[in-house]
Amino acid sequence: MDKPQRGYWCECWSEDLTTEARPVLRASFDAYTAPQADRWVAVALRTISPALDPDASQDAWEWLYDGRIATRKALLRAEPCTVTLTQSRTRLTWTIRPVIFLPLAHRQGVGLPSCTDDFKPH
Numbered sequence: 001m002d003k004p005q006r007g008y009w010c011e012c013w014s015e016d017l018t019t020e021a022r023p024v025l026r027a028s029f030d031a032y033t034a035p036q037a038d039r040w041v042a043v044a045l046r047t048i049s050p051a052l053d054p055d056a057s058q059d060a061w062e063w064l065y066d067g068r069i070a071t072r073k074a075l076l077r078a079e080p081c082t083v084t085l086t087q088s089r090t091r092l093t094w095t096i097r098p099v100i101f102l103p104l105a106h107r108q109g110v111g112l113p114s115c116t117d118d119f120k121p122h
Helices: 034-051 054-076 114-118
Strands: 005-016 024-031 081-087 090-101
Touching: 005 034, 024 034, 024 090, 034 054, 034 081, 034 090, 054 081, 054 090
Parallel strands: none
Antiparallel strands: 005 024, 005 090, 081 090
8 A cells, every 4th residue: 555645735715705605616636746736826827817807917916926935935834825816706715735645545455444345336
């Protein structure tokens, strides 16, 4: 069995600021390095920046030029990071958290618990 591996769990949430609705998970990503984690956010910000209003676009580019460096340093210290933009009445939040990825057990492996035989694919 493989060993646990350090990495980062990344999520993107959206929130409608005009309602009391809960935030909605829009995307998630498992990264195995700090550069891979902050690159995921950077690609998203570069992709949506042309559609953002001027203030939100400026916030995005400020993070891309300055905030990304601070984010990378924090990730290398195993600190969680958040990037948030507000566009009109929508708040977008990207989170990056250090995690330890546990290896998955193979169903054909030896010594699996007896409950694994209860699973029947549809």
